[in-house]
Amino acid sequence: MLQLCKLTDSLLISNSRSACDDGLLSGEGVTFCINVSKQQPFPGLRIGILRVPVFDDPAENIHKYFDRCADAIEGAGKAGGKTLVYCKNGRSRSATICTAYLMKYRHLSLREAFELVKSARPAVEPNEGFWEQLQRYEGELQSRQIGANSSTNG
Template identity: 70%
Template sequence: MLSLCKVTDSLLISNSRSACTEKLLMQEGVTFCINVSRQQPFPSCQRLQTLRVPVFDDPAEDLYRYFERCSGAIESTIQSGGKCLVYCKNGRSRSAAICTAYLMKHHRLSLKDAFETVKTARPVAEPNAGFWSQLQKYEEHLHIQNQVAPSKKETVQ
């Protein structure tokens, strides 16, 4: 069955086949697509902005290095009133990891809560073991980043 699964009102996840179905993209108002694969096609729709994350669904692949860039691209799409679709071949591992990283960064969710949100939207979601450990590393990075953030108030002595 072809479908785009809603992670949030403005973030969707799917497999490649659904992502390349123009009718679905138009129905959902998708404006930006992140294709998390080396080989899957982009939708033929000309009005879409696109980003390719060239990784295989292999635990040895470094998806971590794309978490910040993808999260930023998703957030700026949403802030400008658009909708983002993240997809990979099966809409299961790579795209689920990117959506989870976004929720951790911009919704300040724990890895557990972020992944539950993605899994609720797309029950087949299951990042491979390598991507899962990269998400754990990212959660630690975000936790440290949020703790060490400089205070806006200066102490006057």
């Protein structure tokens, strides 16, 4: 079944088959795609694209893309657009990137962010290595917040 699962007003998640259905993307108003894979195709539409070249392998460093992807999703949303994040099956890589975005910009805990993604797309299941990288990112975001608060209060 072809479908785009809505996480927020400006963020969707899917698999690569759905992501390459130009009619589906046009219908949803998608303006930017993040392809979290090394080999999956991009849609044919002329929209913004970003490739995150990682395999669904626990040893892959997906963490180094968290801020860049989150900032791109937020930027597209602020410009009035919608971002679709996808990987081959829409289960591990894309879910990891979406969860990182929700933690950074929606200020959700890892558990809250993941539950939001899982409720929109029940098939999601980041691999063990990606989950550990999300746990590390949650700690980093908390440290940044503490640092930002102490510099504004001083």
